[in-house]
Amino acid sequence: MPGLLDPGNPALALAGGPPGRRLVVVDARVHELHGDRLHHYLDARGVDHETLVLPVHAQVKTMDAVFQVADRMDSFGISRRGAPVLAVGGGVLAEVVGLACTLYRRSTPFVRIPTTLHGLLAHRPEVETLVDPAFLVTLGRRQVASGLAEVLKVALIADADLFGLLERRGRDLLDTRFQAAGVGTAVLARVVGTTAFDDGTSDGGHFGHILSPTLETRALPELLHGEAVCVEMALSTVVARRRGLVDAEQTERILRLMRRLELPVRHPLLESIALGEALADTVRRRDGGRWLPLPSGIGAGVLVDDLGGRELVGAAGWLRAWSAVTAAAPTLDG
Ligand SMILES: NC(=O)c1ccc[n+]([C@@H]2O[C@H](COP(=O)([O-])OP(=O)(O)OC[C@H]3O[C@@H](n4cnc5c(N)ncnc54)[C@H](O)[C@@H]3O)[C@@H](O)[C@H]2O)c1
Known part of the structure; x- marks a missing residue:
C-alpha cells in the first residue's frame, strides 16, 4: 500500500480498530528519518496520539524494552478491546511490541x-499489517x-521463477532498495505467504532457520539475521549436493547468487564447535530428530531427518575450499 504517510490515505488512521487515540x-x-512525516500524517488526520521512541x-x-512498552501502554491507558498500538519499525521492534501486547491485559x-x-x-x-516499500x-x-x-x-525451496528473477534483477533490487519499477512490489507479493514445500508440508519456512539461530546469537553483533540464514542455506545446499539432490551446476548458481546479493556463504563459527552446538540445540528443540530442510533442485525442497554431524563438517570444509578458490579467481559475478 504505497503512500501510507500521505495524509490523503486513511489506511493508517483507521487500521486495527475504530478511529480514536x-x-x-x-x-x-x-x-x-520518518518521524516528521509520521506526526504530520497523524496530526493532519486528527489522530490524538502519544509516541514512544525505542x-x-x-x-x-530485551525484556527491558518489552516492559518499557508495557509501562507506556499502562500510563497511556490503553483498553483491552479498544485502540490498537501502532508499531513502526523493523523485525525487532515488531517482536518487542508484539510481546508487550500479548502480555498486557492478556491481549491488546x-x-x-x-x-x-x-x-x-x-x-x-x-x-493488521500495512506494507509500504x-x-x-x-x-x-x-x-x-x-x-x-x-x-x-523462498526462491530456493519453492519458486524456481523467483530464483531466475533474482539472478536477473537481484542486484537492481539491492541497488534501488526495492524501488525498481515493477520488480520490488512483484517480488514482495510473491514471497509473502509462500513457506510450504510443493508437497504441502509447511517445513519449507524453516529452511535456513535451523542451525542459524545458534550461529546468529554466537556471532552477535557480527552477523545480521539474513546473513546467518544465508550461511545455513549455503551449507544445506552443499549437503544437498553431496546427497545428489542438487547437481554441480545448480550448486554453483546458488552460491554465486548469494555472492551477487552480497550475502556470506560461510562463517568460521559454523565450522567449529558452534556447529556441534547448533546441531545439539536443533535436536533438543525437535524431539530428538536430526532433521534439516534441504533444496531439491532449484525451486523445491525436502526434509531429511537423518542428518549427520560429520556430513555437516564435510560440507563446511567443502564451502571453505570453494570460497577460497572463488575469492582468488573472481568472475563477473563477483
Ligand atoms: N519470525 C519471523 O518471521 C521473522 C522473520 C524475519 C526476521 N525476524 C526477526 O527480525 C529481526 C531482524 O529484522 P530486521 O532486519 O527488521 O532488524 P531490526 O528491527 O533490528 O532493523 C535493522 C536496523 O535497521 C534500522 N531501520 C529500520 N527501518 C529502517 C528504515 N526504513 N531506514 C533506515 N533504517 C531502518 C533499525 O533501526 C535497525 O538498526 C531478527 O531478530 C529476526 O529474529 C523474524
Whole structure:
C-alpha cells in the first residue's frame, strides 16, 4: 500500500480498530528519518496520539524494552478491546511490541508498519499489517541484502521463477532498495505467504532457520539475521549436493547468487564447535530428530531427518575450499 504517510490515505488512521487515540511505538532510527512525516500524517488526520521512541535492534531485543512498552501502554491507558498500538519499525521492534501486547491485559491488538525488508516479509498474528516499500529507501544496503536472504529462501525451496528473477534483477533490487519499477512490489507479493514445500508440508519456512539461530546469537553483533540464514542455506545446499539432490551446476548458481546479493556463504563459527552446538540445540528443540530442510533442485525442497554431524563438517570444509578458490579467481559475478 504505497503512500501510507500521505495524509490523503486513511489506511493508517483507521487500521486495527475504530478511529480514536493511538499509542505509537517507533524505532529510534526510523523516528529520526520518518518521524516528521509520521506526526504530520497523524496530526493532519486528527489522530490524538502519544509516541514512544525505542532504540531497538538485534542486540537490545530485551525484556527491558518489552516492559518499557508495557509501562507506556499502562500510563497511556490503553483498553483491552479498544485502540490498537501502532508499531513502526523493523523485525525487532515488531517482536518487542508484539510481546508487550500479548502480555498486557492478556491481549491488546497491534498494527504493524514494517520499515525493513525482513519486516515486510514476516508474518505476525497482529490485527493488521500495512506494507509500504517506500520505507526501504532509507534502509542500509547491508540490511536490504540481509532481507533478500528471506526472498532467496523462498526462491530456493519453492519458486524456481523467483530464483531466475533474482539472478536477473537481484542486484537492481539491492541497488534501488526495492524501488525498481515493477520488480520490488512483484517480488514482495510473491514471497509473502509462500513457506510450504510443493508437497504441502509447511517445513519449507524453516529452511535456513535451523542451525542459524545458534550461529546468529554466537556471532552477535557480527552477523545480521539474513546473513546467518544465508550461511545455513549455503551449507544445506552443499549437503544437498553431496546427497545428489542438487547437481554441480545448480550448486554453483546458488552460491554465486548469494555472492551477487552480497550475502556470506560461510562463517568460521559454523565450522567449529558452534556447529556441534547448533546441531545439539536443533535436536533438543525437535524431539530428538536430526532433521534439516534441504533444496531439491532449484525451486523445491525436502526434509531429511537423518542428518549427520560429520556430513555437516564435510560440507563446511567443502564451502571453505570453494570460497577460497572463488575469492582468488573472481568472475563477473563477483
Ligand atoms: N519470525 C519471523 O518471521 C521473522 C522473520 C524475519 C526476521 N525476524 C526477526 O527480525 C529481526 C531482524 O529484522 P530486521 O532486519 O527488521 O532488524 P531490526 O528491527 O533490528 O532493523 C535493522 C536496523 O535497521 C534500522 N531501520 C529500520 N527501518 C529502517 C528504515 N526504513 N531506514 C533506515 N533504517 C531502518 C533499525 O533501526 C535497525 O538498526 C531478527 O531478530 C529476526 O529474529 C523474524
